[in-house]
Amino acid sequence: MEQIILLIPGLPILSALLTQLLGPCLGRRVARLSVIGTLLTFGLSVAALWLVLTGQQQTTVSLFGSGVFLLLDPLSTLMAVVIAGISLVVHVYSLRYMAEETGYGRFFVLLDLMTATLLVMVAAGDLLTLLIAWHLVGVLLYFLLGQNTRDVSAYRYAFWTNITYRIGDLPLLIAAVLLYQAYGTGSLSILFEQINTNPGTHQVLGWPLMDVVAALIALAAFARSAQFLLHTWLPYSMSGPTPVSALMHAGIVNAGGFLINRFAPVFVHSSEILHWVFIVGLFTAVIGSVLMLTQNDIKKSLGYSTMGQMGFMIMECGIGAFSLAIYHLIAHGLFKGTLFLGAGNVIHAARGDDGVPKEDLYTFVVERRPIRQRLPWRLMAAITLAVPIAILVAAHWLVAEDYFQKQSAIVLLFFGWITGAQLIFTTYRMQTRNLRRLITLSIFSFAVVVLGYTLISHAFDLFLYPDPAFREQIYAAADFDLFWFDLLIGLIALVIIFGWVITSFSDQNGNHKGQFRRRLWLSFYALVSREFYLTDLYTRFSRALLAFAGRLNLWLRWI
Amino acid sequence: MQIPAYLLIGLFLPLFPLSMGFNFVLGRSRYALLRILLLLIWPQIGLTLLQTLDSPVPDWVVPLALFTAALYALRALALRDVGQWSGFLATSAWALLWIAIQGDVTILQLHLFALGFSAPLVLLALLGAGLERRFGAAYTGLYGGLTESIPRFSAILVLVVLAIIATPLFPTFFIMLATVMQAVTLMPLVAVVVAFVWLLWSWAGARLLQGLIVGPTNAEGIFDLNRLATGAYALGLILLVAGGLYGIGGLL
Numbered sequence: 001m002e003q004i005i006l007l008i009p010g011l012p013i014l015s016a017l018l019t020q021l022l023g024p025c026l027g028r029r030v031a032r033l034s035v036i037g038t039l040l041t042f043g044l045s046v047a048a049l050w051l052v053l054t055g056q057q058q059t060t061v062s063l064f065g066s067g068v069f070l071l072l073d074p075l076s077t078l079m080a081v082v083i084a085g086i087s088l089v090v091h092v093y094s095l096r097y098m099a100e101e102t103g104y105g106r107f108f109v110l111l112d113l114m115t116a117t118l119l120v121m122v123a124a125g126d127l128l129t130l131l132i133a134w135h136l137v138g139v140l141l142y143f144l145l146g147q148n149t150r151d152v153s154a155y156r157y158a159f160w161t162n163i164t165y166r167i168g169d170l171p172l173l174i175a176a177v178l179l180y181q182a183y184g185t186g187s188l189s190i191l192f193e194q195i196n197t198n199p200g201t202h203q204v205l206g207w208p209l210m211d212v213v214a215a216l217i218a219l220a221a222f223a224r225s226a227q228f229l230l231h232t233w234l235p236y237s238m239s240g241p242t243p244v245s246a247l248m249h250a251g252i253v254n255a256g257g258f259l260i261n262r263f264a265p266v267f268v269h270s271s272e273i274l275h276w277v278f279i280v281g282l283f284t285a286v287i288g289s290v291l292m293l294t295q296n297d298i299k300k301s302l303g304y305s306t307m308g309q310m311g312f313m314i315m316e317c318g319i320g321a322f323s324l325a326i327y328h329l330i331a332h333g334l335f336k337g338t339l340f341l342g343a344g345n346v347i348h349a350a351r352g353d354d355g356v357p358k359e360d361l362y363t364f365v366v367e368r369r370p371i372r373q374r375l376p377w378r379l380m381a382a383i384t385l386a387v388p389i390a391i392l393v394a395a396h397w398l399v400a401e402d403y404f405q406k407q408s409a410i411v412l413l414f415f416g417w418i419t420g421a422q423l424i425f426t427t428y429r430m431q432t433r434n435l436r437r438l439i440t441l442s443i444f445s446f447a448v449v450v451l452g453y454t455l456i457s458h459a460f461d462l463f464l465y466p467d468p469a470f471r472e473q474i475y476a477a478a479d480f481d482l483f484w485f486d487l488l489i490g491l492i493a494l495v496i497i498f499g500w501v502i503t504s505f506s507d508q509n510g511n512h513k514g515q516f517r518r519r520l521w522l523s524f525y526a527l528v529s530r531e532f533y534l535t536d537l538y539t540r541f542s543r544a545l546l547a548f549a550g551r552l553n554l555w556l557r558w559i
Numbered sequence: 560m561q562i563p564a565y566l567l568i569g570l571f572l573p574l575f576p577l578s579m580g581f582n583f584v585l586g587r588s589r590y591a592l593l594r595i596l597l598l599l600i601w602p603q604i605g606l607t608l609l610q611t612l613d614s615p616v617p618d619w620v621v622p623l624a625l626f627t628a629a630l631y632a633l634r635a636l637a638l639r640d641v642g643q644w645s646g647f648l649a650t651s652a653w654a655l656l657w658i659a660i661q662g663d664v665t666i667l668q669l670h671l672f673a674l675g676f677s678a679p680l681v682l683l684a685l686l687g688a689g690l691e692r693r694f695g696a697a698y699t700g701l702y703g704g705l706t707e708s709i710p711r712f713s714a715i716l717v718l719v720v721l722a723i724i725a726t727p728l729f730p731t732f733f734i735m736l737a738t739v740m741q742a743v744t745l746m747p748l749v750a751v752v753v754a755f756v757w758l759l760w761s762w763a764g765a766r767l768l769q770g771l772i773v774g775p776t777n778a779e780g781i782f783d784l785n786r787l788a789t790g791a792y793a794l795g796l797i798l799l800v801a802g803g804l805y806g807i808g809g810l811l
Binding site (some may be wrong): 102103128131132135136139142143146149150151152155156159162163166167170173174177178180181204205545546547548549550552553556557558559 | 582583586630633634635637643704706707717721727732736739743744747748751754762769772773774775
């Protein structure tokens, strides 16, 4: 029965082959073959997940006795369902969306190959298979993004994606080689077993092997998941077809979270790396969200939103909430895929009528009209303090008695608090006729999000990491030094309090901004709207490198 | 005696500036068959000569080999001529054989590695000759949009370039993997440089492809590969993949 894991990526490969071979005979109808193949793949993935849910033990399956191994375990089956499901939706959507495009058959062949590669990637049971699949995802994405071969700019941005992914492939390659050299096996299950029994004896350049490998894997995850400094490709990859954007944002860009989860046994034995993962994720989440707010193009805005979400997902890994990161990438994949596939309709509909009622919310958000009457700020400030405390107590009662001692949970709660405080800041600045309804809705949605996250995190933890000792190890590896932890929590609390002080101050001054503040704000806005000049910097660097290469050729007489 | 011997070998297993010799000869070769022979035989001569020496490789060779590989990979970024591009990629790839030589790789495996690097370059030499026949020059950015005008040729060209830049399943991928493995044994920083060279290959490959296959076509009426030629190229590529998976990669 465990052979099912071989069939899951095997079906889309077969479908790609048939689509390519029968394309000349069947014409555009050949795409239906591809859809049927993906539907069957989805069915098999669900069956595999069901097997695992009903007690099937983790197994490594060899492909016809070869050196290719696939893993049948909770992580691989869960990810397979997500990938096959999203791929199925993208396939069905593309049937009509791509109908007018040239290279219709090629598109479905590439889509099938991408689905198969992603499925192999999540189920890879050995280092070599993982490396091959990880590398191939970037190559296939390059050609999918460049589906329209007439569009030079689409290829330019597809290249940005490809080169960033290649930058991310190389640390993973070196990490895999280091692990293989140290433990003499490529099989992931044997490797993790050996790491657990003997983690600390190997060194690389004087550093512990586990730290070096964890850092390299984290780097690979950063490049794949568009973390800050390796993110510039993401918003520009929108030049590709919309179904590819949906697939990319729903199933490819979030592979960083998967990779960190797959190598959880390595991260457990590393010392400081998860803290760096947390910092990079946090920074990316903030920068991505800020950049998203300044975009006026819906697809680019969604691209930056993905960057922010990926930052949050990586940050969750950094605090040891590995399984929560998996939940996050699934949830994000589903809602972002939906948003992308619906983006075209929204643009089309907005051309006729934007459909936004010209009520208070519209005049406040769109027309930026000042408001006449506000909610009492003291009440709102009190809510931002009371709700997290209530949730903390509820979590303590519902989830675990030692909840107060779980640093990661507290950090997440604080971020939930920031989000909630932001919501309440916005609510405070809005005019309303029904105060009680607005406050109730704010608190309810805030509570649902934070409590939902807490409970779902717990459920995913139990499914993906059933061994309680290992779960504890993950959280322990992510634990901050108490001083830094208190400092972080204090800082976040100060930011929120500062926000309310500023709000109160502005309220008393009738929202009048001084010239200095106005200039400061405009400079900041210019910086953000130019995306911190990072794209310009990279473009200049690559142009300089190409010019240097050209000059070298000239000096060396082209030989 | 040792240094002159290694300098002679450095002509065939390229070490800068001796590497310029191969590119000079390749550039002067007007016939496709001659280019193919050069691409196939040149590194094999170097390996055969290496066998005759019984002294260990001197310490200065590895840094020079890494420099050569990186230099030619970097220079390939700014090339537009397909023939020159294949010469520079060959130089960069063969220079990396010095890293494999340092490890516990047998001489037979080294010959196979050299062949694995050369084989896709041979296919590119044939395709380059095809471009010259059709357009008078195998030059990127000159005509573009080949996907529309000659789709079969473009598909083969894409796969051949992917094979050259060490994309998974092709033998070059497994050779590079083995090279990184040897480099880690030597010193992890050497592995980083090898990985950097690999990255430059990917960049160079993408630039070459974008200059040929992307954009609106302005080459109407150009004849595409016939079915027989397409089949022959496809067979060559399948053999490469099989060689990568079964032979060098040892996966199957």
